[in-house]
Amino acid sequence: MSTPGTQRPVLRARDLGKVYRTGEVEVHALRGVDLELWPGEMVVLLGPSGSGKSTLLNILGGLDSASTGEAWFGDHDLTHEDDRDLTRYRREHVGFVFQFYNLISSLTALENVALVTEIATRPMEPGAALRLVGLGERLHHFPAQLSGGEQQRVAIARAIAKQPDILLCDEPTGALDSQTGVLVLEAIERIHRELGTTTVLITHNAVIADMADRVLVLGDGRIQQERRNPQRRPARELVW
Amino acid sequence: MNLHPLDRKLVRDLWRLRGQVLAIGLVIASGVGLLVMSLTSLEALRDTSAAYYERYRFADVFAQVKRAPESLASRIAAIDGVQTVETRVIRSAVLDVEGFAEPVMESIGLSP
Numbered sequence: 421m422s423t424p425g426t427q428r429p430v431l432r433a434r435d436l437g438k439v440y441r442t443g444e445v446e447v448h449a450l451r452g453v454d455l456e457l458w459p460g461e462m463v464v465l466l467g468p469s470g471s472g473k474s475t476l477l478n479i480l481g482g483l484d485s486a487s488t489g490e491a492w493f494g495d496h497d498l499t500h501e502d503d504r505d506l507t508r509y510r511r512e513h514v515g516f517v518f519q520f521y522n523l524i525s526s527l528t529a530l531e532n533v534a535l536v537t538e539i540a541t542r543p544m545e546p547g548a549a550l551r552l553v554g555l556g557e558r559l560h561h562f563p564a565q566l567s568g569g570e571q572q573r574v575a576i577a578r579a580i581a582k583q584p585d586i587l588l589c590d591e592p593t594g595a596l597d598s599q600t601g602v603l604v605l606e607a608i609e610r611i612h613r614e615l616g617t618t619t620v621l622i623t624h625n626a627v628i629a630d631m632a633d634r635v636l637v638l639g640d641g642r643i644q645q646e647r648r649n650p651q652r653r654p655a656r657e658l659v660w
Numbered sequence: 661m662n663l664h665p666l667d668r669k670l671v672r673d674l675w676r677l678r679g680q681v682l683a684i685g686l687v688i689a690s691g692v693g694l695l696v697m698s699l700t701s702l703e704a705l706r707d708t709s710a711a712y713y714e715r716y717r718f719a720d721v722f723a724q725v726k727r728a729p730e731s732l733a734s735r736i737a738a739i740d741g742v743q744t745v746e747t748r749v750i751r752s753a754v755l756d757v758e759g760f761a762e763p764v765m766e767s768i769g770l771s772p
C-alpha cells in the first residue's frame with residue numbers, strides 16, 4: 421500500500437455531482453463527492469443500494485459523465501473529455517468487472533480474454549491472465565461449461581489482461597453464494613498483490629470491507645465515512 | 661487456424677444458427693429467383709407484342725380526320741411517324757345481314 425504524500429493520486433475527484441433526469445423527475449445520485457485513489461490501493465466502496473456507488477464508479481471509469489465537479493486521471497480531465505478520449509481512457513487504463521459477467525457465450529474463456537488483448541497496448545498473454553485467477557485448467561471451456569464464480573473469474577481475467585492502471589469492480593460477488601464469492605475475491609486480491617493494480621471494489625456487504633486498505637461508505641450520494649483498516653483481512657477468512 | 665476471436669464468434673454463431681441461416685438463405689434465393697423470372701416473362705411479353713405489331717403491320721395509333729380534302733393526304737403522309745394514309749370516307753349505316761333478325765350497324769368505308 422502506498423502512503424499519500426509520497427505519490428500523486430491515480431484518480432482524483434472534486435465535488436462530483438450527478439443528476440439523472442427522467443422527464444420531470446430529477447434524481448440526485450451524487451451530491452458532491454471528493455475522492456483520491458492512490459497507486460496500488462485497494463479501496464472498498466460500501467453503501468446501501470441506491471446510494472450512488474455505481475454512478476460514482478461509472479464516472480471514475482469513464483463510462484458516464486458527471487453533471488458537476490471534476491474527475492482527473494493523472495493529467496486527464498475526465499469530465500471534459502469527449503467520447504473518443506473517454507473510450508481511449510477506458511481501453512488503456514481501466515478494467516471493469518460487473519455483477520453480471522458479460523462473457524461472450526460462443527467464445528471460450530481464452531478467446532473471451534483474447535478479445536481484449538487484441539486491442540490492448542500492453543497486454544498480458546491471455547492464458548497467463550486466466551492462470552492468475554486460477555483457471556489455468558479451464559482455458560478452452562465455454563461460459564456455459566463454467567460455474568458462476570468461474571465465469572466471474574474469467575471476467576476478472578479479461579479486465580486485467582490489458583494490465584490496466586485501475587480495476588473497478590461493481591458488486592462482483594453480488595450474484596454469487598459466499599463460498600464462490602470468496603474465490604472471486606481471492607482472485608481480485610491476488611491480482612492486486614501481484615500486479616499492484618489500484619482496485620476499487622463496490623459492495624453492499626460490510627464484511628467484504630475488511631479486505632480493503634481503505635473503506636469509503638457512501639450514503640445518499642455523499643461519502644458519509646472514510647476509514648482505514650489497520651490490517652487487511654485475507655479474502656479467504658471472510659464469511660457472510 | 662489463427663482467426664480473430666470475433667471472426668471465430670461469427671463462424672460459431674452462424675454454425676449454431678445454421679438452420680435459420682439456411683432457411684433465410686432459401687427465402688432470399690427464392691425471392692430473387694421469382695424476381696428474375698418475372699422480369700424475364702415481362703421482357704418476353706414485350707418482345708412478343710412488339711414482334712406481333714411489326715409482323716402484322718399493326719399501328720400503335722389509328723387516327724381519323726374530319727372533313728379533310730383529298731389534297732391533305734400528302735401533307736399527312738409527311739408527318740413524322742405516319743406509316744400509311746388511306747383516303748376514304750367512313751360512316752355508320754344499317755345493314756341487312758342474312759341470318760340476323762335485328763338490324764346491324766356497321767362502319768363502311770367508301771374509297772373515293
Ligand SMILES: Nc1ncnc2c1ncn2[C@@H]1O[C@H](COP(=O)(O)OP(=O)(O)O)[C@@H](O)[C@H]1O
Pocket residue numbers: 440441442447448449467468469470471472473474475476
Ligand atoms: N440511468 C439512470 N437514470 C435515472 N436514475 C438513475 C440511473 N442510474 C441510477 N439512477 C438512480 O441514481 C441513484 C443511485 O444509483 P446507483 O449509483 O446505481 O446506486 P448503487 O449502485 O449504490 O445501488 C438511484 O436512486 C438510482 O435510482
Ligand SMILES: [Mg+2]
Pocket residue numbers: 473474475590
Ligand atoms: Mg449499483
